[in-house]
Structure formats: structure tokens, C-alpha cells
Amino acid sequence: MGFDLELLLHDVITVAIAFALAFPIGWERGRGRHSVGFRTLPIVAIAACGFALVVDTSSPANAEAQARVLQGVVTGIGFIGGGAIVKQRGNVKGLVTAASIWNAGAIGVAVGLSRLNIAIVLSAVNVLTLWTLAYFNIRGDEDSSED
Template sequence: MFEFDLDLNLLAYHSFKLGIAFILSLPIALNREMKESGAGLRTFPLVTIASCAFMLVGRSIFEGADAEARVMYGIITGMGFIGGGAIFKSEDGVKGTATAASLWNTAAIGISVAYSRYEIAIILSVISFLIFQFSEPFKSKDKL
């Protein structure tokens, strides 16, 4: 027989966590969207909330640090794979490395939020935004 059990407290808890992950991804996403990067306002929040959700589910289903670590390793590896797809090599050089790194970074934000390590998530969000916002004048002109 089909049983549907919805814990409203758990729904609120997970909504709160995913909401924080979403909000912390927005500065990076907005910056990348404004700079017309390949990934932007849709990609970064999706990466962050998905990473947070995978960790939340993993923490609630699996017991023990080893099992949770495997979920985290899966996220880290998967983000490396996705980030690798964002990197393009041409005769002019390599592009997309910052996008790849920032995708990995937003996954780390999501994982940090899932573990209630908000201080890490906030620092990652702020530093990433600052790097993207203020580093462009320091890039060599032939790479722009």
C-alpha cells in the first residue's frame, strides 16, 4: 500500500538550508551573468542547491562519516567533470578555467550549508564574488 508521510518540520528545515544555499550563490551567479559568462544565473544556483540537497539526503539516509564522505566525494568528482566541460582550449589560449573553478566553489558552498558551516559558505561566496568583481583590471589585455 502506498504511504505518504511528510514531516513539515523537516520540510521547513530543508527549505531553510536550500534557501541559504541559493542566496549565497546569487552574488557569483549575478556577476557571471552580467559578464556574459557561459554559466550564470541559472547554473550556479542549481549547482549550489543540488550539492546541498545531495548532502542533506546523504546525511539523512546513510549512517556514518564514511558514507557521507562518499556522497561528498561524488559531488566533488562530478563537479570536476562538469567544470572540465566548461574549459575550452584554442589557438588563443585556454578559457573557462574561472567558470570551472567557480562551479566547484558553488558546490562547496552547498556542501558547507548542508553541514551548517555557514561561516565557510559565506566566506566562499564573498571571496568568489570579490575575485570576479575586482580581478578583471589585473588580467592581461590579450586574454580579455
């Protein structure tokens, strides 16, 4: 077990990219009165990226090991997202935030597995969806950022 400065620099840059791609989503989700996203979503992305980096560098040719790690990441992120969902007086709140948390995990995994193109698309589509579709909120909620 040695210290590799070049690998460290690569990993720091990779995790920073995952953070940067999830940050706009977290920023948008963090604007509501009951925000969850400003810090949570980038941390979910970097954690998922970390898991992907570990499995990619320790077992790059072992698809079964990668699948098990990804399954655990997806399950864990689903659990975190489930905590963002609240039912109040017959209304369900937090579904968009929960979906964004799940997407932040996918962004982190994509970056960690060197699929930057997928991560960029996921981030851009998530942010654009949050920004543009808020104007078409069918329920007419006063604060669409609470979804």
C-alpha cells in the same frame, strides 16, 4: 516514511540559503557573451546542498557514507566545470568559471552540512575575487568575464 512539515521547512530554508549564496557568483559569471553561470551556479549549489542534506540526515554518524557522497559530488561538479573550459587558438577560456562552479558546489555542501560560516566565506571571497581581480587581468582580455 512520513511527512514532516518542520523538516520540510528547514530543508527549504537551507536550500534557499545555498541558492542565495551562489547567486551573486552566477550573476557575475553570467555577464559575458558566453555566459554559463547565471542559472548554472545556483543550481549546482542547491544540488550539492541536497546531496549533503540527504547524507547528513540519513547517516549523520557514518563518516564513510558522508565521504563517499562528497566524493561523488566533487567528481560530478568537476565534470560540469570541465565542460566550461574551452581552448581557442592557444588560449584557454573558462577556467575561472569552472573554479566558480566548483566553489558553488562547496558552498552547497557547506550549507547542507550546517557549516554556514564556511559557505558565507566561500561566497564572499569568490565574489570579491571575481570583482576585484578583474581589474588586474594580466592578459589584458577585453572581456574578463569570459574567463
